[in-house]
Amino acid sequence: QLQLQESGPGLVKPSETLSLTCTVSGGSISSSSNYWGWIRQPPGKGLEWIGNIYYSGNTYYNPSLKSRVTISVDTSNNHFSLKLSSVTAADTAVYYCARMVSSDAFDVWGQGTMVTVSS
Amino acid sequence: DIQMTQSPATLSASVGDRVTITCRASQSISSWLAWYQQKPGKAPKLLIYKASSLESGVPPRFSGDGSGTDFTLTISSLQPDDFATYSCHQYNSFPYTFGQGTKLDIK
Numbered sequence: 641q642l643q644l645q646e647s648g649p650g651l652v653k654p655s656e657t658l659s660l661t662c663t664v665s666g667g668s669i670s671s672s673s674n675y676w677g678w679i680r681q682p683p684g685k686g687l688e689w690i691g692n693i694y695y696s697g698n699t700y701y702n703p704s705l706k707s708r709v710t711i712s713v714d715t716s717n718n719h720f721s722l723k724l725s726s727v728t729a730a731d732t733a734v735y736y737c738a739r740m741v742s743s744d745a746f747d748v749w750g751q752g753t754m755v756t757v758s759s
Numbered sequence: 760d761i762q763m764t765q766s767p768a769t770l771s772a773s774v775g776d777r778v779t780i781t782c783r784a785s786q787s788i789s790s791w792l793a794w795y796q797q798k799p800g801k802a803p804k805l806l807i808y809k810a811s812s813l814e815s816g817v818p819p820r821f822s823g824d825g826s827g828t829d830f831t832l833t834i835s836s837l838q839p840d841d842f843a844t845y846s847c848h849q850y851n852s853f854p855y856t857f858g859q860g861t862k863l864d865i866k
Contacts, residue, residue, distance in 0.1 A: 687795075687846060689856065692855075700853050702853075704854070736802055736803075738802075740850070744808055744850070745805055745809075745850060746805065747814065749803060749804075751802055752801075752802050
């Protein structure tokens with residue numbers, strides 16, 4: 641059974657870089673049918689797609705964040721990562737990683753990790 | 760970006776009721792629409808994909824319909840476990856976008 645688990649600091653200072661990792665277990669991150677995504681949810685608000693990555697390294701970012709986002713994949717360690725630079729309080733949110741099979745909806749999600757941007 | 764507008768924002772209903780939530784896209788997304796259920800402090804759970812396909816393990820009281828710009832999620836007979844927030848999601852084109860959510864609470 642495929643499982644995803646986010647990890648990383650829960651507190652980041654303004655102007656610094658938020659870094660999170662999503663570890664995939666119970667399956668291979670290199671499966672050709674899978675895309676891997678990051679989605680976030682500010683407190684009390686709706687979901688916002690951040691970006692997707694294919695195991696080959698092809699990435700797709702939300703233009704609203706594109707200048708600050710980098711998503712990468714590490715196939716040898718079966719995980720993928722998110723970096724968001726120059727963070728502000730507006731980046732405070734629960735960050736989720738998730739899987740898309742054959743570009744068809746996010747069917748498996750991590751439990752989410754709360755990241756607060758504050759000095 | 761494709762805007763996804765859900766209605767209503769809040770819906771009060773009773774166990775056994777039939778309820779329908781609507782999602783409208785600002786342009787055609789064919790059938791590339793999913794519905795998720797989310798409970799407080801939990802990750803979203805996929806219910807419906809490709810507008811009307813039921814995800815494995817999801818009870819058949821959940822159903823989805825629509826194509827193009829107008830979509831619905833229907834729960835045929837509400838159960839206590841169904842009180843949650845429901846969100847639609849278009850994955851027809853980048854950037855993927857979500858509706859703002861519909862909170863279904865107990866009347």
